[in-house]
Amino acid sequence: EAQVTQNPRYLITVTGKKLTVTCSQNMNHEYMSWYRQDPGLGLRQIYYSMNVEVTDKGDVPEGYKVSRKEKRNFPLILESPSPNQTSLYFCASSFLLAGYNEQFFGPGTRLTVL
Amino acid sequence: GQQLNQSPQSMFIQEGEDVSMNCTSSSIFNTWLWYKQDPGEGPVLLIALYKAGELTSNGRLTAQFGITRKDSFLNISASIPSDVGIYFCAGAQGGTYKYIFGTGTRLKVLA
Numbered sequence: 001e002a003q004v005t006q007n008p009r010y011l012i013t014v015t016g017k018k019l020t021v022t023c024s025q026n027m028n029h030e031y032m033s034w035y036r037q038d039p040g041l042g043l044r045q046i047y048y049s050m051n052v053e054v055t056d057k058g059d060v061p062e063g064y065k066v067s068r069k070e071k072r073n074f075p076l077i078l079e080s081p082s083p084n085q086t087s088l089y090f091c092a093s094s095f096l097l098a099g100y101n102e103q104f105f106g107p108g109t110r111l112t113v114l
Numbered sequence: 115g116q117q118l119n120q121s122p123q124s125m126f127i128q129e130g131e132d133v134s135m136n137c138t139s140s141s142i143f144n145t146w147l148w149y150k151q152d153p154g155e156g157p158v159l160l161i162a163l164y165k166a167g168e169l170t171s172n173g174r175l176t177a178q179f180g181i182t183r184k185d186s187f188l189n190i191s192a193s194i195p196s197d198v199g200i201y202f203c204a205g206a207q208g209g210t211y212k213y214i215f216g217t218g219t220r221l222k223v224l225a
Binding site: 004031033035040041042043044045048050056058059090092096102103105106107108 | 217
């Protein structure tokens with residue numbers, strides 16, 4: 001089954017404790033992206049990647065890191081989480097074809113930073 | 115960061131009614147997308163628009179890419195209970211794969 005998976009689905013942590021949220025897709029997509037969703041703010045793009053070893057900042061990259069060592073995986077790293085990073089996080093992927101923008105979203109990871 | 119202005123924020127409608135929502139921006143976009151998000155799930159793409167003036171349908175859904183490239187609207191005809199959810203518009207600017215999302219329209223359908 002074609003899908004985007006995220007782990008963990010739920011995470012409660014404390015300020016300053018490094019964490020990684022994994023994202024994996026099995027559709028051979030070149031493009032992958034991370035978003036955070038907050039009430040009243042919709043989805044905001046954190047980072048995106050056009051292919052292996054190619055990443056770029058989205059609208060709200062501060063406090064986050066990403067890596068793209070393999071095509072299928074795009075982990076989101078919070079080196080020193082803070083309470084303002086409490087949010088619902090989505091990973092998405094798509095093919096990188098001109099004029100084709102269907103992103104497939106993962107199920108989301110709800111992160112709480114105390 | 116940049117955001118799209120989406121309205122209305124929420125709507126309560128009767129089953130069978132038509133629904134209209136729109137998105138506006140101060141910037142020009144080359145692509146407009148409309149997504150629906152069900153509770154506890156990620157957004158799912160409904161319609162993608164790639165040309166100014168383009169009008170595209172997907173079943174009971176119709177969306178248009180504004181001539182100015184700064185707006186888009188989504189219509190849902192003859193709403194049914196499963197239309198409940200949050201609808202997001204999103205735009206991508208030329209030459210980038212950086213997506214800007216609207217704040218969402220929460221739709222509730224009363225049977």
